[in-house]
Amino acid sequence: MLLVDNFIHVGMHPGNILVRSKSSRKGIFKSKPHVIFLDVSITAELSKSERVNLLKFFKGVACRDGKLQQMHVEAIKTT
Numbered sequence: 772m773l774l775v776d777n778f779i780h781v782g783m784h785p786g787n788i789l790v791r792s793k794s795s796r797k798g799i800f801k802s803k804p805h806v807i808f809l810d811v812s813i814t815a816e817l818s819k820s821e822r823v824n825l826l827k828f829f830k831g832v833a834c835r836d837g838k839l840q841q842m843h844v845e846a847i848k849t850t
Contacts (some may be wrong), residue, residue, distance in 0.1 A: 777822060781813035821847055 773779055780787075789807040817825065824846040831839030 773817070773822070773825070777816050779815045779817065780808070781815075782810055 787808060787810045789809065790804050791807055792804040824843045828840055828843035828847070831837070831843060
């Protein structure tokens with residue numbers, strides 16, 4: 772969600788998502804399945820600088836570079 776839509780849901784896990792393909796009510800959800808989010812209590816959109824720093828932090832994790840991780844966590848805290 773972050774990379775495509777710049778949307779973060781902090782508590783997202785399979786127990787919070789349902790896919791509904793049929794309805795008990797006539798006419799609702801008739802044509803396509805719908806995604807239903809049960810708990811969206813903590814959601815956010817990041818600013819451009821927060822997003823860039825978070826992606827660079829993930830790069831530091833992937834590269835096992837602790838200094839890069841620290842630098843971008845600090846940058847996120849100050850934005």
